[in-house]
Amino acid sequence: MAIIVNLDVEMAKNKISLNELSERVGITPANLSILKTGKAKAIRFSTLEAICRELKCQPGDLLSWVENE
Amino acid sequence: MKNRNKNSKYIAFISVLAGIAYLYLISIDFINDWDSSVNSFWQGYNASAKARTNELKESPFSLHLRAKDMQHYYSDSLMNLKNDKYLPAKSQQVEVLYQFNDYDEYRAQLKYNTVIFIITFVLLILLIAVPVFFYKIIGAFYKNKIFNYRNVRRLNILGVLLIIIFAILISLDIIYFHYKKSLIDIPNYSLYVYLSNAEWLFMGLITLLIASVLKRSVEMKEEQDLTI
Numbered sequence: 001m002a003i004i005v006n007l008d009v010e011m012a013k014n015k016i017s018l019n020e021l022s023e024r025v026g027i028t029p030a031n032l033s034i035l036k037t038g039k040a041k042a043i044r045f046s047t048l049e050a051i052c053r054e055l056k057c058q059p060g061d062l063l064s065w066v067e068n069e
Numbered sequence: 070m071k072n073r074n075k076n077s078k079y080i081a082f083i084s085v086l087a088g089i090a091y092l093y094l095i096s097i098d099f100i101n102d103w104d105s106s107v108n109s110f111w112q113g114y115n116a117s118a119k120a121r122t123n124e125l126k127e128s129p130f131s132l133h134l135r136a137k138d139m140q141h142y143y144s145d146s147l148m149n150l151k152n153d154k155y156l157p158a159k160s161q162q163v164e165v166l167y168q169f170n171d172y173d174e175y176r177a178q179l180k181y182n183t184v185i186f187i188i189t190f191v192l193l194i195l196l197i198a199v200p201v202f203f204y205k206i207i208g209a210f211y212k213n214k215i216f217n218y219r220n221v222r223r224l225n226i227l228g229v230l231l232i233i234i235f236a237i238l239i240s241l242d243i244i245y246f247h248y249k250k251s252l253i254d255i256p257n258y259s260l261y262v263y264l265s266n267a268e269w270l271f272m273g274l275i276t277l278l279i280a281s282v283l284k285r286s287v288e289m290k291e292e293q294d295l296t297i
Contacts, residue, residue: 032297
């Protein structure tokens with residue numbers, strides 16, 4: 001079981017850079033990069049809410065589940 | 070910041086106490102049996118002098134005796150000066166001076182001493198390695214670098230070292246017992262292995278337990294650090 005983070009897709013749709021999004025959301029670019037590259041172990045609801053608000057999307061647009069082979 | 074300084078001072082204080090406790094642990098038998106240690110030294114010194122004159126040598130042995138039946142439990146007696154009566158006494162641990170019958174027997178003892186020397190040398194290295202690893206861990210704690218895999222590895226090594234020390238001490242007890250049994254037989258008493266040093270096993274197991282707890286803590290910290 002794996003959770004895939006589609007943050008890069010949503011950022012591309014909104015034509016927003018990592019640094020700009022990190023400023024708007026209020027987290028460091030390093031942490032946002034961890035989230036974008038799928039290295040994060042967990043995400044707070046407050047962070048998810050802020051990202052959804054800035055990218056005007058649903059949590060389901062950012063996260064998807066795929067079965068491991 | 071103030072709290073961190075207080076914590077560092079506390080760690081330093083505990084580590085100094087632990088160092089004293091370690092010195093106490095490794096030297097307590099030596100201090101308790103001081104007269105025996107001095108006697109062993111002089112016996113060894115005199116043996117080297119006798120070797121030059123080809124005299125037969127003697128060696129002190131510490132025996133642990135168990136009465137074969139209750140009739141011989143109090144086989145000795147000691148004078149009580151308070152009431153001038155004799156107190157029945159049991160000889161549980163006695164030190165005897167064994168004189169070798171011939172040079173073959175003495176050569177066998179030299180082989181035994183060589184084995185004991187090698188094992189003791191390994192033991193000495195381990196006894197030095199234990200505080201080295203301990204102070205590396207304490208040093209990391211003092212610098213507030215607590216939750217990392219390096220400390221887990223150090224604690225695991227420390228635990229294994231303590232268990233190896235226990236195993237070596239037990240083997241020394243058993244080897245010593247079998248050697249004494251091959252030379253000495255006391256009527257109405259049987260010799261037994263005096264197994265001691267269980268504290269090393271306990272400390273080793275506790276250290277391994279702490280290492281596994283620290284490992285879980287490191288995993289939890291990583292999880293916490295990667296929560297965005």
